[in-house]
């Protein structure tokens with residue numbers, strides 16, 4: 001049976017979701033809802049129905065599943081409208097813009113049992129899955145240190161959409177949240193964070209640059225660097241070749257260093273000594289693990305369809321998305337208040 005998918009939000013990523021749906025034989029694009037002209041244009045392009053109002057679309061078309069690609073502040077409300085109607089949804093990240101909204105959504109999902117998948121698509125990429133597997137198998141020994149970078153230069157007109165310049169938007173919540181989600185997935189929970197943040201280049205209300213220190217519950221320490229105003233290939237989106245509308249410029253952006261070996265992603269460079277008695281005066285062996293990481297978004301869509309058909313539980317649940325959100329909001333708070341923030345304190 002071909003599943004009917006409705007799309008809410010016809011912006012940058014909504015248009016990519018429409019493209020992914022149209023090239024997947026398991027689904028058809030049933031309708032598009034958006035308050036702007038972009039919604040009608042997209043619906044016409046794919047020969048499907050257009051709605052201004054989200055609830056009207058859900059009631060009129062009764063889709064099998066919904067993809068929510070709205071600005072961050074509208075995610076929870078749209079997901080709630082789907083839950084109320086028993087319709088599974090894939091909600092873009094962050095799961096919500098506040099922890100209060102994320103908690104309400106988590107409570108509704110767990111009470112009503114209607115699945116919601118959060119759009120952290122990198123978890124559907126084999127390099128991220130392999131890194132988690134190697135970490136869990138102990139291939140790196142005891143994890144000691146982690147480094148991650150997300151540095152790139154967004155064009156000025158990207159910020160024409162006001163929500164991207166305002167609290168609830170910003171590159172921590174829009175971009176670095178993916179990296180935090182990957183680090184949680186690979187290394188385990190982050191216990192506490194410290195950060196500097198700056199808006200000195202773009203002068204928006206939200207940050208454009210941040211440097212962050214984190215402590216994992218397993219004792220490992222990490223640093224992250226983020227800027228959306230730096231010319232650099234050191235960001236997952238261009239380095240991994242998984243993003244939908246970016247050039248592929250291979251580089252490593254994550255380093256995981258353990259007492260036995262180091263692993264750098266997305267190039268999957270595994271560095272180790274030849275034997276156990278070696279140390280820094282002995283050359284290291286470098287091993288490449290070859291993986292095709294180009295299909296993260298396609299894999300995510302297939303997984304969502306499996307969730308709709310009851311064949312799988314969401315790989316990224318709303319509760320999981322909430323924990324990633326809590327970590328990012330702890331970083332935002334640490335940057336503003338200039339002090340260490342415990343992630344658990346964010347959740348009360």
Ligand SMILES: NC(=O)c1ccc[n+]([C@@H]2O[C@H](COP(=O)([O-])OP(=O)(O)OC[C@H]3O[C@@H](n4cnc5c(N)ncnc54)[C@H](O)[C@@H]3O)[C@@H](O)[C@H]2O)c1
Nearest residue numbers: 009010011012013014034035036069070071072092093161
């Ligand atoms: N996973 C990814 O790779 C990825 C990439 C980009 C964006 N995102 C996320 O997707 C979401 C959308 O981002 P974007 O860059 O596409 O935003 P965008 O501003 O380009 O598009 C948002 C669309 O939502 C519409 N809209 C706003 N309020 C609405 C409402 N109340 N009802 C119906 N439509 C409404 C707007 O008219 C616009 O067309 C964000 O949460 C962002 O964080 C995820």
